[in-house]
Amino acid sequence: MTEPIGDPLLDPGATADELAFEGALRPASLAEFVGQPKVKGQLEVLLHAARLQDRAPDHILLAGPPGLGKTTLASIIGAETGRPIRYSSGPAIQHAGDLAAVLSALVPGEVLFIDEIHRMSRAAEEMLYLAMEDFRIDIMVGKGAGASSIPLELAPFTLVGATTRSGMLPAPLRDRFGFTAHLEFYVADDLERVLARSARLLGLEIEPAALGELASRSRGTPRIANRLLRRVRDWLLVHAGSSDLEGVRAALELYDVDEAGLDRIDRAVLHAIAHRFGGGPVGLSTLAAAIGEEADTIESVVEPFLVREGLIGRTPRGRVATPAGMRHARADMREPTLDGL
Numbered sequence: 001m002t003e004p005i006g007d008p009l010l011d012p013g014a015t016a017d018e019l020a021f022e023g024a025l026r027p028a029s030l031a032e033f034v035g036q037p038k039v040k041g042q043l044e045v046l047l048h049a050a051r052l053q054d055r056a057p058d059h060i061l062l063a064g065p066p067g068l069g070k071t072t073l074a075s076i077i078g079a080e081t082g083r084p085i086r087y088s089s090g091p092a093i094q095h096a097g098d099l100a101a102v103l104s105a106l107v108p109g110e111v112l113f114i115d116e117i118h119r120m121s122r123a124a125e126e127m128l129y130l131a132m133e134d135f136r137i138d139i140m141v142g143k144g145a146g147a148s149s150i151p152l153e154l155a156p157f158t159l160v161g162a163t164t165r166s167g168m169l170p171a172p173l174r175d176r177f178g179f180t181a182h183l184e185f186y187v188a189d190d191l192e193r194v195l196a197r198s199a200r201l202l203g204l205e206i207e208p209a210a211l212g213e214l215a216s217r218s219r220g221t222p223r224i225a226n227r228l229l230r231r232v233r234d235w236l237l238v239h240a241g242s243s244d245l246e247g248v249r250a251a252l253e254l255y256d257v258d259e260a261g262l263d264r265i266d267r268a269v270l271h272a273i274a275h276r277f278g279g280g281p282v283g284l285s286t287l288a289a290a291i292g293e294e295a296d297t298i299e300s301v302v303e304p305f306l307v308r309e310g311l312i313g314r315t316p317r318g319r320v321a322t323p324a325g326m327r328h329a330r331a332d333m334r335e336p337t338l339d340g341l
């Protein structure tokens with residue numbers, strides 16, 4: 001058995017300290033939100049139009065891999081519309097009754113943010129269809145033949161849903177959103193701007209070359225950029241007097257982030273496909289078992305990045321390493337987790 005690979009950069013069980021750090025760096029307005037020009041332009045028009053007509057904006061779905069700014073955008077939507085925002089999440093809504101309680105407590109014009117909306121229960125999803133369309137729900141009372149439904153009017157609200165897996169949303173739910181924002185991985189220039197902004201907010205003076213190096217290793221993801229920045233800050237603090245670029249390289253080496261920005265779990269996936277499964281194809285669950293990771297993490301976090309980097313491909317028969325992926329796996333001899341494979 002291989003040991004599960006705890007991913008220090010993407011660990012979903014973030015500590016309170018990390019959450020506070022994320023919160024402090026979260027842009028509060030669309031103007032402050034770096035990159036994603038397409039989505040920003042679309043949201044600007046949508047929010048502006050709603051403001052002109054003094055109505056709640058259409059329901060909005062924010063779709064994209066973790067750490068690209070979905071939660072950030074949801075709170076920006078609240079701020080830009082000047083409306084109160086209420087946070088909930090799919091896993092917290094397991095019964096229709098949970099959702100009924102949230103919906104019936106909404107005040108007119110409120111923004112309801114449901115994170116990980118693809119993880120809501122079926123029954124709650126169905127209740128949401130009606131709520132989104134008609135601002136009404138039917139509450140079932142009683143059971144069996146004597147059951148009846150009582151309609152309940154809701155205050156008009158804007159639903160903002162976030163999902164890392166828009167493909168898992170049932171079509172009727174997806175179709176009820178007036179607009180779906182597809183967040184893309186960030187280009188290095190934009191990540192550099194994210195980093196420059198974060199460094200300024202943290203009171204760090206870091207040379208542009210060092211920020212550029214960090215940006216190119218941040219997997220197109222602001223959350224990772226910010227976390228790496230924190231590791232570099234630590235390194236520079238401990239090794240006072242070192243140059244920033246040296247600090248970036250040393251800190252990333254220490255935390256197992258390679259030149260292409262692949263971290264331990266990315267490399268474990270790539271190595272497993274390349275070496276253990278002879279380049280593939282290999283099915284997702286086999287791959288997950290081989291490296292001791294959740295299939296879900298591999299599918300929503302690791303794969304989109306490796307596919308985008310042209311290192312692996314997806315075929316109907318499973319995942320395969322591309323020639324570039326094979327080269328990367330062969331060249332990278334530092335993989336510590338390979339020992340057990």
Ligand SMILES: Nc1ncnc2c1ncn2[C@@H]1O[C@H](COP(=O)(O)OP(=O)(O)OP(=O)(O)O)[C@@H](O)[C@H]1O
Pocket residue numbers: 021022023025026027032033034035036065066067068069070071072073162164194222223226
């Ligand atoms: N466009 C951006 N400009 C500046 N900072 C950003 C941007 N997008 C995200 N960030 C920063 O990245 C961090 C992660 O963003 P956020 O929590 O919004 O991601 P998410 O898409 O909700 O991720 P998850 O799917 O894991 O919930 C935040 O600290 C935020 O400050």
Ligand SMILES: [Mg+2]
Pocket residue numbers: 070071072115162
């Ligand atoms: Mg989020």
